[in-house]
Amino acid sequence: MENKAHAIAAGLFLLLLGLALAASVAWFQGDRTERVHYTVVARSGVPGLNLKAPVKLRGVEVGYVDSIGFDPADPRQILVDIAVDAAAPVSASTFAQLGLQGVTGLSFIGLEEADAKAPLTRAAPGARIALKPTLLDRLAESGPLLLAGFAETADRLNALLSEGNRAQLNRSLVQLEQAAGDTSRLMAALQPGARELPVFLKDADATAQRASAALREIEALAADSRQLTQELKTRVAVLDRLDGAAVQLQTTTRNLELALVGDTPPRTRPLVADLSAASRSIERAARDVGEQPQSLLFGRSGQPPGPGEAGFDARLKAGGSK
Known part of the structure; x- marks a missing residue:
């Protein structure tokens, strides 16, 4: 009987010890942080987003995803309930975007400020936050348009590089090469003239100075002529x-x-x-x-020389030649 009593006592002790350890772990793992709940509204999908996924504000983890479901009022919308630390500065202009956690394919919700320089106005508890598409989402949405544009561009390139156009392009390149050769020969022919151009410009400057001096002399002579005419x-x-x-x-x-x-x-x-x-x-x-x-x-x-005077014969010859 004593052995049975000792066995029962040992079993009870182990059971109580296990319960105490479980209570301690639950106590230390319990989340006693004050949380504020917000609703993230997504018009598109939320791939890779799971419950308890982290919520980050400008890269700092401030909460987690509490629930995910469709909006009863508009089934095309997805409502994601997030629990955020009450001390986190979530403003009325905050918007949400999905981010990837490494290479696992899992997503998290990132919160960003629309205007970081504006005064901080905290969002009310339960406020709705819009989920904006990321750059990858916009690229995925515009992918078909990009592919159609690439296809159209390829078709135009094929039409541009047809046999006739390639032959015309080859002729144009040959003519361009000939024009470049002609230009080189012309430049070589103009080099001697270009070297003599400074001397020519210097002579032209000197000629202009002499012409200016001659004009001044002509003006002086004209003034003297006007004065002489007046005297006459x-x-x-x-x-x-x-x-x-x-x-x-x-x-x-x-x-x-x-x-x-x-x-x-x-x-x-x-x-x-x-x-x-x-x-x-x-x-x-x-x-x-x-x-x-x-x-x-x-x-x-x-008076002109008369007959018998010196120079009379020369005057007669001059008159005859005229």
Whole structure:
């Protein structure tokens, strides 16, 4: 009986010890963190997402997936209930995306801020968070369009690289090569001229300077010519007045001669003759100046040589040649 009593006592002790160990493990593994629940709304699928999958906010794990199911109000939507640490800064502008956990194919929910610089406004408990497609999801959705575009591009390339177009392209390349050779020869021919171009430009500059100086001299000569013309006009006006005076003097002298021819005393006749000669001299001088007004500035030109004078024969030859 004593042996049975000891066996029963040992069995009870082991049972109690096992229960105590199980309670300790349950105590230490229990989650006593305060959680806030949010609902992630997915319009597309959630492949690889399981219960207890981690929830990360900007890469930091802050919770887990509590449940996954279809929306009773709209079966095309999937509702994912997540439990997040109450201290996690989940704002009203937070959105969710699916991420991959390594190479296992399992997914997790990543929470991101739409505007990280905006003031933080915490989301209310139970708020809905939109699940946005990732880059891979967008590529998968646009895959058929990309394939159709690639196929169309391939068809156009095949049409572009037809036999006729390839022959035309070969001819164009040959012509381009010929044009490049012609250009090289032209450049080689232009090099000597290009080397002489600085000297030519220097000569052109010097010529331009000389032309400018010549223009200034021409302007000075034109000014002198205008001044000389004005002086000649003044002198011609004076000569005109002198000619008029000489004509008036000659007329007066002739009238005087006619008046005195009958009863002029002999001793006054020489005076009248002198007056007549003087008037004729004045008239001749006025006529010469009128014919050659430049003689007032440059002097009278010499009379051409007459017969027997030096230069007469040369003048005759010159006149004959003309």
